[in-house]
Amino acid sequence: MAKIVAVIDIGSNSARMAIFEKTSHFGFFLLEECKSRVRVSEGSYENGGILQEYPMQRTLFALKEFMQRAKQKGVRKIFCVATSALRDAPNSSEFLQRAKRECGIQIKIIDGKKEAYYGAISCLNLSHQKSGITIDVGGGSSECALLEEGKILSMASLDIGAIRIKELFFDGKNDVEGARNFIKQELQKLPKDYSHKYALGIGGSIRALSKIIAKERGVAFLHGLEVEAEYYIDFSRKISESHNDMLSEMGFSEDRVDSIKSGALVFCAFLEYFGIKKVITCGVGVREGVFLSDLLRHCGSRFPKGFNPSLKSLLDRFEDKKSRAKEIKKQALQIFDTLSSFHKISEKYKASLAIASRLSLLGERLGCHSQSAHSAYLAFNGLEYGFSYNERSLIKTLIEYSGKKLPKESRFKSLSLKELKMLCSFLSLAKILSYSPRVQYSSPATGVLQIDGAGHLAREQILKVVKNLDFEVAFESKNILSNKLHPRMTF
Template structure:
């Protein structure tokens, strides 16, 4: 696979491109993203599905500039897919041939089930593992996929999309007709029996972004934001009842004013039909799915077990100077297993603590002085995939350190503290993490140390522990934890 790959997704409403760069076999990050509201299917649904000359012209012009951007990053592979707008249009081949002739770009028109699959594998790999129904509301159609045990199961595609519903119903002020049309389409779906709904696509992201601003949510990340059906439905109803001035006060961008209500109505009817109670926003979709389908083509469309591409990217980029973080992660597993019961910690925190240990040294790649703060900032910004918001905040916060201070005292006021566990848990996890760091202060291998918990004491045996003994005073240990060094 090319080290740098550009993926173009031509939708009915928007066209987007993402430029991905690999940093190791399965690790990657996004170098650039660009979006153009080309509205390729504008006026098509009023004209028997035919693409109009003006929309084809502006889409062709935007494609030319997308390709120029891709070349500027040295992209050696370019993948381009088109969805509902081209698969529905009787004159689609005219546009496809034009783009091939003018730009030497091959457009692959994918069917609805393939579109659903691509969005679903992006969610399966880049969101925390969950059984869920993925729902991608686009301009011309909506795609559905069932995720169970990290695998994509059934796939569906329905001709209900924001632009389609706008032109057929909203432009005629026919709300009742829109509801009847959407509900009739949804009747083709089975009872999924899944209470978690993953929203993909521009409409859901726009509503999520607005809801986060309205609630003053402390973490500025759309991907993996989670809410419930009551809050979302209440907000959706406000959107449907709002005029332009009110939409702006609800944090809806003006370029979405004409499609946000049709999209909101579609989502509202889907939620009513599925009875989903938990809603998760996906910041990834078809573009990431196209990239992953290529990247993981020999791996059953899945990353290896316990692999996190965000963590690996940060290590590839910022922790090339030593394996200290990896050694700390080995030791922190052993320490957690010994201290979980005495410190009354939930087993789930082991996973997050191991990731924090791996990331301990990433701030050094920026600047050694105050590297803990740099590690914290890099993790908070760079951890995106396969982690919940509470996990991202906890891992990032644990990377902060101040001599002689409890971790809970470092939680910023009016910041992300509401996403953290209780102070006792934060302090205990921080103590274990930084204890692993100082026990390996001489940059020794973790397997040279022997650790035991006996009679309320953590006994450490090994060589090269002089610095560890000296630095132990910098850590505030839980009151019921005593560390003893044995020669």
């Protein structure tokens, strides 16, 4: 597979291009993403699905520039797919010919089931939640897939998209009730076994809703955001009763104001129909699905068990060949296990501690000073796929406080401040002791960590942090260091 790959997705509302760069066999990251509000379907739903001339021209202009950008980025392989608007259009072949002639691009029209499949495999591989119903509210149609424990059980596509509903029920009128009835009738076509407590939200309309909610909650990223479904339903009802100027005041962008009302109606109807309790926003979708179907074509469209592409990509790009990060991870987990009967922290946090340990030195490539802060920033922003927002935040916090200071509060509901400080302390000690690979740990008494094999410099550094620890430290000489002892104590 080419090192740099572009995927273009032509939807009813927008045309988007994502450029991915591989860093190793399965490691990759998103190099660039751009979109254009082409509205290729504009005027088509009230004209028998026929694509109109000006929207087609607008789309071709965007495709030409996409191709130019792809060339500038060194793209060697391009996939281009088109969804609802083109598969419904009687004159779609004319558009495909023009795109090939004028833009030099081969477009593949995919059916609704294929569109649902691409959304499903992107969620299965790149979301932390592996069970639920994917809901992709597009411009012309909406797709769903039922997932259970990492498997796709079924897929469906319905002709209820934000632009289709807008043109049929809101352009020149405000027929909210008519739109709701139309959507309900379409939902009856879904299989009867579609029900789950989790929804994995895909598509521009859902991301637009999530952006407003995320901003209210002080969250910086959408992918992995978890919010109660009831909150979305109440918000969607409020939107359906609002005028466009009120929608702008809420924070919706200019290119989303005229379609968010219909998009919210569709999403709200899905949530109620499926009995959803929680929504996990997915910043991935068809484009990632197309890319992954090619990348993983020999692996059943799934990454190997336990593999995370974002983690691998970060290590590929930022970890020095002589890095001692593996040793830090080993030491941190040994300390966790040695003191487990004392701290009683849930085993599930070992995974976050392990990842934080492995990424704790990324910032060394930027320099010695503020290394922990640099590492935390790179980890938080680079762990884009396969982690919830809380998991990313915890990993960031552990790295950020893996020095002399410890956090003064815990923002994690299931993790007390004492437990958080413990985890940070484990990583701090592991970083210090990683220069002594033969070090061994034991716990001769409750709340005491005995360290055998630590060098002189390691002992000096531990003296500087021991006053912040919630447990005591002892060395071979049986001297015990605690936060009650004088920091100048010698051995």
